[in-house]
Amino acid sequence: MRLVIIGAGFAGMYAALSAARLRDIHGVSPDTFEIALVAPEPTLVVRPRLYEPKPETLTAPLSDVLNAVDVTYLRGSAETVDTKSRTVTITTATGTNELSYDRLVVATGSRLFRPDIPGLSAHGFSVDQLDDAVALDKHLHGLARRPAGNGRDTVVVAGGGFTGIEAATEMPARLRAILGKDAKPRVIIVERNAAIAPNMGSDSRPVIEDALRRLGIETRGAAGVASLDEAGVTLSDGERIEAATVVWAAGIRAAPLTAEIPGERDRFGRLLVDRDLRVPGVAGVFATGDAARAACDDAGNYALMSCQHATRMGAFAGNNAAAELLGKPTRPYHQKVYVTCLDLGEAGALFTRGWERKLEIVGDDAKKTKREINTVWIYPPKAERAAALAAADPEQVVNL
Ligand SMILES: Cc1cc2nc3c(=O)[nH]c(=O)nc-3n(C[C@H](O)[C@H](O)[C@H](O)COP(=O)(O)OP(=O)(O)OC[C@H]3O[C@@H](n4cnc5c(N)ncnc54)[C@H](O)[C@@H]3O)c2cc1C
Incomplete structure (x- = not known):
């Protein structure tokens, strides 16, 4: 069988x-x-x-x-x-x-779901699959060879949910590492809902908003990306943003x-x-x-x-x-058990517990937990028979 x-x-x-x-x-x-x-x-x-x-x-x-x-x-x-x-x-x-x-x-x-938005397939990047993330990274490194100005240092992230926030909050440090420590990256999250992180609950939103402020990340609520082209995006409310990089993270x-x-x-x-x-x-x-x-x-x-x-x-x-x-x-x-650990880039992280998303840890302590999750817990078990079989007991797998 x-x-x-x-x-x-x-x-x-x-x-x-x-x-x-x-x-x-x-x-x-x-x-x-x-x-x-x-x-x-x-x-x-x-x-x-x-x-x-x-x-x-x-x-x-x-x-x-x-x-x-x-x-x-x-x-x-x-x-x-x-x-x-x-x-x-x-x-x-x-x-x-x-x-x-x-x-x-x-x-x-x-x-990733890519809706039929003009220019999205040609000009939109993402962090969804390995190839997508590698293509984005290559593109970001390529920016260093372009002249400054014309939105070179601007990244628009479409989608203000978990993935969009993690992609956006990591971006200032990523861009400075590529463009030099004096670079002044501009990162803008565009979210269809009025508020960023619509599903994170009222406890977490102030922490996220504070992190975005500290990182200098702008937001555009109640707006969508209407079209993309080589030079930037046009939003549903008509705003034009010159941006060399658009990351799609909306569903x-x-x-x-x-x-x-x-x-x-x-x-x-x-x-x-x-x-x-x-x-x-x-x-x-x-x-x-x-x-x-x-x-x-x-x-x-x-x-x-x-x-x-x-x-x-x-x-x-x-x-x-x-x-x-x-x-x-x-x-x-x-x-x-249900928990959320959201990376906020250089502003730390936040950790919530339960479906009502009760805020439990913020800042550097939450960042330590995020690192532990991302570098240990989600990796495959050791390639040893007894250990690998034991790790797969359905009653034991990932209980935070
Ligand atoms: C940027 C990002 C951040 C995230 N952050 C978090 C987080 O903080 N916490 C969290 O819990 N989750 C997070 N997620 C979500 C998480 O990654 C997914 O929920 C998880 O990967 C789902 O696991 P899966 O095994 O169902 O599917 P996947 O991990 O998508 O694996 C699917 C597998 O199926 C294979 N496959 C697909 N189609 C076929 C086919 N036709 N034939 C053969 N093989 C096929 C693929 O190659 C792959 O091996 C994040 C996701 C992204 C992209």
């Missing part, structure tokens, strides 16, 4: 490790029960860090840890899924293969493969799943991480498109898909 997991992000990685853990607990050989992970590269892209400099370093190898727990890695991109014949079509550099499955975990994550959607599964989806394209993370009505298919909309408790809270939820959802999905194949009981996904 074969379990196929598509995607090697936080959810896919933990799905594979967790399924291997259950197989190991029940003493079943990998020859009898194959766990195959399909992804374009055997690496974890550390997406939560892609707003940082040197994005090309923000990956972690997965081959050794997958080998250590007898998970088969298959290089390629899943193009289609036939849920009747239980077959996935995979495109590789040399052609197309078909892979049958007994259980499937869709862990294909999410992608994400589930990756396109989710459309191959004949299940219900939410407005972000996420597959609706039951408490075991199964796609109802589609035999043998589970969805997880940013690809799934799952209840995380009985109080009406739903998992967000976040690394924090993806790791734990991944562990439950892998466990449950394996449990079905092994004839063992499944475990309903639950995640009561």
Whole structure:
């Protein structure tokens, strides 16, 4: 029998490790029960860090840890899924293969949503995928070769949510590192809502606004980017901003493969799943991480498109898909603890706890926590069999 997991992000990685853990607990050989992970590269892209400099370093190898727990890695991109014949079509550099499955975990994550705004595809940068972040970094370094003026040192960030704020608050230091310490970068966040950080709650907003003031970051509320060109942006209220760099950070959607599964989806394209993370009505298919909309408790809270939820959802999905194949009981996904740690660049960070986002730590102390999360906790476990299997216990994964 074969379990196929598509995607090697936080959810896919933990799905594979967790399924291997259950197989190991029940003493079943990998020859009898194959766990195959399909992804374009055997690496974890550390997406939560892609707003940082040197994005090309923000990956972690997965081959050794997958080998250590007898998970088969298959290089390629899943193009289609036939849920009747239980077959996935995979495109590789040399052609197309078909892979049958007994259980499937869709862990294909999410992608930035780029609306049809004039000039966005030609002139907009982002920090969404590794290639995007590398392209932005290269562009920023290229600014040093341009003459000053004409918006060379101006960055417009479209979207004042988590990603937009982290990208913007990191930018003054990034630009000074490239353009010289005397450079005076101008960074402007454009947000459709009246206030920046619309989802961060009333406790955190003053901390964020203070950080933006200290960093000299401007904001434009109740405005959108109407068009982009080589020299800058025009906002929906008619304001023109000369800017050599525009970073789009205004919304994400589930990756396109989710459309191959004949299940219900939410407005972000996420597959609706039951408490075991199964796609109802589609035999043998589970969805997880940013690809799934799952209840995380009985109080009406739903998992967000976040690394924090993806790791734990991944562990439950892998466990449950394996449990079905092994004839063992499944475990309903639950995640009561929810925290937010928002980087504010040189102004520190902030840490909130709970769905109501109660402010707990600010400034340098929160920054230490952010560094710990971003450099330790979200990285793959060590490539040692016992440690990697233990790290994937669905009840243990990432409880802050
Ligand atoms: C700049 C930025 C900052 C963020 N900050 C935070 C934060 O502070 N805290 C937080 O919790 N979250 C944060 N996030 C969100 C977090 O990164 C995502 O929620 C998380 O990566 C989702 O994990 P995932 O495994 O579901 O998907 P992903 O990490 O997107 O992984 C998806 C995987 O699927 C693969 N894949 C996709 N399609 C296919 C296909 N057809 N065939 C084969 N493989 C495929 C991809 O190559 C990848 O390996 C941030 C994201 C960004 C971009």
